[in-house]
Amino acid sequence: GEQEGRKGWLAWEYRLPTVAERQGFERVASSIAHTAGPVYGDNVGLGIIAITGHAVGVTDPFTLAAEVRMGRWDDSALVADVMAEHYRLIALRGDVAKMDPAHPPGDMTPGLIRAIRAHYHLVEHSVVWLYAPNA
Numbered sequence: 602g603e604q605e606g607r608k609g610w611l612a613w614e615y616r617l618p619t620v621a622e623r624q625g626f627e628r629v630a631s632s633i634a635h636t637a638g639p640v641y642g643d644n645v646g647l648g649i650i651a652i653t654g655h656a657v658g659v660t661d662p663f664t665l666a667a668e669v670r671m672g673r674w675d676d677s678a679l680v681a682d683v684m685a686e687h688y689r690l691i692a693l694r695g696d697v698a699k700m701d702p703a704h705p706p707g708d709m710t711p712g713l714i715r716a717i718r719a720h721y722h723l724v725e726h727s728v729v730w731l732y733a734p735n736a
Contacts (some may be wrong), residue, residue: 615696618728620641625727629692632724637691641682646692646729662708669710676710683716686734691721695731698723 605648618626626649633640634653642650643662651657659679668674684690695706697718702711717732725731 624657624729625729629725629729629731633690636689639657639687640690641688642676642692643694643706645694647714649692649729658709664712666705666708669712671697677713680710680712680716683713685718686736690735691717691732693717696723696726696730697732699723 628637630649632655633650633655636655639658640646640650640653641659642648647657647660647662665674665676665679668720669676679688681727683691698712700706700709700714705711720735721732722735723730724733
């Protein structure tokens with residue numbers, strides 16, 4: 602928590618982005634804005650999706666993932682959408698290839714990680730990892 606200080610995630614979140622990061626956000630936002638169809642994002646990707654004018658279908662991935670871990674929400678419909686390559690792009694704050702489904706990040710579920718790995722490929726990595734369907 603508070604002890605993370607200048608080197609922890611909170612310090613990273615509250616600093617001004619570098620020029621390269623701003624340019625990366627602009628590229629990702631442009632890619633998303635020019636994509637026809639639905640786009641999915643984790644909590645970080647969600648902010649970029651929202652500013653592009655795309656409809657946001659899943660508004661709180663962190664809470665939904667927590668509900669899955671507690672057995673209070675079934676993510677099978679969302680996972681099925683990913684497996685069907687319903688989303689034209691998926692914007693994540695991390696590399697899905699390095700995520701451990703047994704210990705997923707707070708805004709991901711094991712099923713989402715597996716589905717994205719199986720049905721999407723990396724198309725951009727600057728400030729976020731951007732995935733497109735394999736088909």
